[in-house]
Amino acid sequence: MLLWSQTRTLYKALLTLVLALIVLEYLFGTFIGTRRWYNMFSDTNVTGQANGNFRVQFSEILNSQNHPIVKASFEINNNSAANNISGTFLTTSKTNNFNSNPTTAEIVSSLNITSRKLSSTTHFKNSDEIVDTNRSNATEILLCPDTPPNLRGRLQIVKSPIPTVFDLENQFTWLKPGGHWYPETCKAVKKVAIIVPYRCRGKHLLLFLQHMHPLLKKQQLDYTIFVVEQDGCGTFNRAMLMNVGATEALKFNHFDCFIFHDVDLLPEDDRNLYTCPEQPRHMSVAVDTFQYKPLYPEIFGGVTAISAEHFKLLNGYSNSFWGWGGEDDDMSNRIRFHSLTISRYPASIARYTMLTHKKNKPNPSRYKILWTGQKRFATDGLNNLKYTIKEVKQHLLYTWLLAELQQPSWWSRFKSFWKD
Template structure:
């Protein structure tokens, strides 16, 4: 009798579980979420939601087109428009922290845009004003991270990009990381903000240089990586204080790691550069470059040190403020 009751109880429990699943699972409405570290915030209309859960799309939907029909090609860049209306109505569908995903299809890749930053708010407003519509037309799910150096010590772009990569992965799982200078505005939305089989230098042609690539090893400006490739090259060097050469160092890391660099055509990979002054030019950048290939495995992500000051969810980006430390008092010698 006890065995029969136990069997009946098991059957009832099984049927209750099935009924619960049937009531929850509606293939037409089921959305896929990837769980990562939770960051709870208040949405403008929906109350509490979790930033750490990213909507991947409806299971009944198809994947977005690799080259969407919504692309328009060559763009007319108005650098002054963003300053007149830094948060236009077309950005109202973005989640706090600068996250967005298409609602009509499932994005093929989830993109982290990492922008190293300090004291150039007008440039940031112009970039995001122009970049966000491009990303939306490309149907990519994205989140923008502005990585700001704390204090007024000498700028270290390499460390900020390593910090951006490290911190972004705490917020979500991304398929692609794009390191983006704050002063470069894309001129053609056919230049896809996605990752390829190899790292991709997206900005080979700047208006400042008459849309010609200055040299073959150029990878500065806008550069996309898959997680495994950025880890393989050990990220950027942490040793370049001041302007210059951290990008050339990256090219040497790519070569030493036997990773090829892809590029869009010169006619599509075009960017407008916002004029600005270059300050604090590194005095040891050329001597550091000579040791790039022997140094890269012990200078980068695996030696990164910083103090996270604040992470703030703003309307159009996640602002990460970090103390990168102090530059060495004597930079005439290679510390490694």
């Protein structure tokens, strides 16, 4: 009996020792594994092999608030094409761009790829919903200052070479679909729609987009560029296209401010703020082709800024001006008729360069329509606007609207002419 008791005690001691060793091995092994995992990701760059060489900035991924689903912009090495391995292209645009090349694409392939930048936008698979994590808590974002920082005054005007759509899309990867952008470090006070009446000015449009996007971003604006193109080969109606642009823009967002902008005018000074003050603003005060002098005191053409509230009060632009000229002066008359005033920056700031183009044929009836315009302020404008949107596309650089304008018949214009 004594021998059995001693043997059982010995077995208990051995079992206790084995269990203690197992526990120590587990604890020590866990510590070693943790150190190995930490050392694996402590370096900024990790190089690996997976269907090709690539480097991933793990420090960016681990610090990203959008992890695990993030939208990344990639740089493709010059020798990547030699791999000749197809990849998968993803784009945020709902429609195809004019240029057949991929734009703002996330490229996931076996090419030599370097992660360059992580977007602040989280994209959900099989869903159009986009959640901006930087805007998730609006109460923590301060309003942008009235005068944006880092404005330097004179801007360089680049007229050549003419960029391609592909060049601009690669340059402005920070844009949202539709030519939209907003600051992420502060909240813009107002939402601005830049409305460009357009037809057959492809080179001018490329230069305009190249010049305007960096300027508008520097001014910390929440903005979208709308290019409103008149369909067909009929007589051009600039004012009517601007009415269409303002009407359609409000279907995309609640814009507080409209900037109506000729495509051939480029601002020369970044202190010329693209916002709407308390009164309508004539922005293109001094144009190089006119020796930087206003043509006459009441001028309100080229580039103008009108708040959404005032644009509704004015009933928009007149739809009666088919052909060049008259619509700007009619708007100037509407502003004074409604007891508003035209504000302007000093000519030293509100300077513009006009791109060369063939002059349009003037409308021979513009003076007659202008002189009798006051009779139609309440009936000719937004409330009698007739058009059909043939196509809408949200490209990366701008939102494109193709509009078919309903021009009155010859007999209707003849009766209106003599009635007035």
